[in-house]
Amino acid sequence: MQWHSLSEFLAMGGRGGFVWGAYGTMALLMLVEPLLARRRHRAARIAIVERMADEQAARAAANLPRTRP
Amino acid sequence: MHAVNSPAVTAAARPRLTWFTFASPANFYRLAGVLGPVCGLVAAAFAVAGLWMGFFVAPTDAVQGEVYRIIFIHVPAAWLSMVLYVAMAFWAAMGWFLNARMAFIFARAIAPTGALFTVLALWTGSLWGRPTWGTWWVWDARLTSELILLFLYLGYMALVAAIDDTRRADKAGALLAIVGVVNVPVIYFSVVWWNTLHQGSSLTMGKEQHMASTMLVAMLLLTLACWAYAFAVVFVRARAIVLEREGDTAWARALVAQSNQG
Numbered sequence: 001m002q003w004h005s006l007s008e009f010l011a012m013g014g015r016g017g018f019v020w021g022a023y024g025t026m027a028l029l030m031l032v033e034p035l036l037a038r039r040r041h042r043a044a045r046i047a048i049v050e051r052m053a054d055e056q057a058a059r060a061a062a063n064l065p066r067t068r069p
Numbered sequence: 070m071h072a073v074n075s076p077a078v079t080a081a082a083r084p085r086l087t088w089f090t091f092a093s094p095a096n097f098y099r100l101a102g103v104l105g106p107v108c109g110l111v112a113a114a115f116a117v118a119g120l121w122m123g124f125f126v127a128p129t130d131a132v133q134g135e136v137y138r139i140i141f142i143h144v145p146a147a148w149l150s151m152v153l154y155v156a157m158a159f160w161a162a163m164g165w166f167l168n169a170r171m172a173f174i175f176a177r178a179i180a181p182t183g184a185l186f187t188v189l190a191l192w193t194g195s196l197w198g199r200p201t202w203g204t205w206w207v208w209d210a211r212l213t214s215e216l217i218l219l220f221l222y223l224g225y226m227a228l229v230a231a232i233d234d235t236r237r238a239d240k241a242g243a244l245l246a247i248v249g250v251v252n253v254p255v256i257y258f259s260v261v262w263w264n265t266l267h268q269g270s271s272l273t274m275g276k277e278q279h280m281a282s283t284m285l286v287a288m289l290l291l292t293l294a295c296w297a298y299a300f301a302v303v304f305v306r307a308r309a310i311v312l313e314r315e316g317d318t319a320w321a322r323a324l325v326a327q328s329n330q331g
Contacts, residue, residue, distance in 0.1 A: 013134040013135035015136035015200050018200050019136055021196050022139045022142060022193040025189065025192055033185055034109070034301070034302050034305060037306040037309065038305055041306075041308055041309035045325050047312075048316045048321060052326070
């Protein structure tokens with residue numbers, strides 16, 4: 001291993017900003033993208049549940065005898 | 070079905086595994102639900118191994134010092150940006166010619182991940198170019214063709230999002246994706262065909278490598294991590310699109326109802 005201390009590791013030979021800027025952005029985006037994809041999946045499930053509930057409510061309303069005079 | 074009168078009715082009732090089994094959205098949905106997390110774990114394992122090799126085993130570069138370590142993510146991101154484009158165009162073409170529902174879903178599911186890797190290839194390249202070339206950006210053939218790749222991804226996503234009719238959107242997007250595939254070899258061979266500021270290929274098949282083997286291993290490990298990551302996230306997105314499109318089918322409703330009770 002070529003690093004003698006943590007600060008030397010972070011400094012990356014004076015190019016730390018470039019190296020960590022690249023790795024940090026990559027890590028951030030690769031954490032955010034799966035979260036967005038999972039949120040889309042969850043939203044799709046919820047949409048189906050809501051549609052089923054709406055349809056059930058519509059069916060129930062259609063079957064109920066009308067009480068209006 | 071011939072199995073109706075046979076004694077093995079229960080076995081025959083179970084769907085047989087064929088090449089087309091996972092062309093069914095319901096089957097794909099279940100399979101991807103298992104494979105997605107597995108790919109995610111594989112990606113994490115390869116990422117840890119690759120980062121360890123890249124930062125603690127690979128030596129300092131004799132010419133570029135430490136900043137060269139960006140290569141371990143820059144090259145995988147650039148490769149994935151091209152590979153995913155070809156994969157997207159392939160599924161778009163399959164959807165077009167076979168009229169297969171899942172193929173169009175794959176094409177749509179791949180696009181955002183491909184765009185992400187293209188952005189990362191450009192961004193990491195820029196952060197590498199500044200200290201080594203003295204500039205964030207040049208309009209050389211490699212960089213320009215990669216930027217065009219990003220526009221192709223964004224154009225595809227904007228096009229399919231802009232057309233309300235799903236089938237027409239799929240077909241219009243497929244046409245754009247297929248035409249745009251000519252850009253991929255242009256990117257790949259740009260450093261050969263033109264005199265670019267960008268360096269030549271880091272890896273050339275059949276040639277002796279000029280990279281230290283530990284550097285090469287780090288780069289390949291992180292490439293595998295990116296591949297596995299791409300599979301994992303594309304599976305999640307493809308499942309979401311399946312539910313978006315199959316919300317009126319009995320299987321999707323049964324599945325959602327079941328998981329809501331549990």
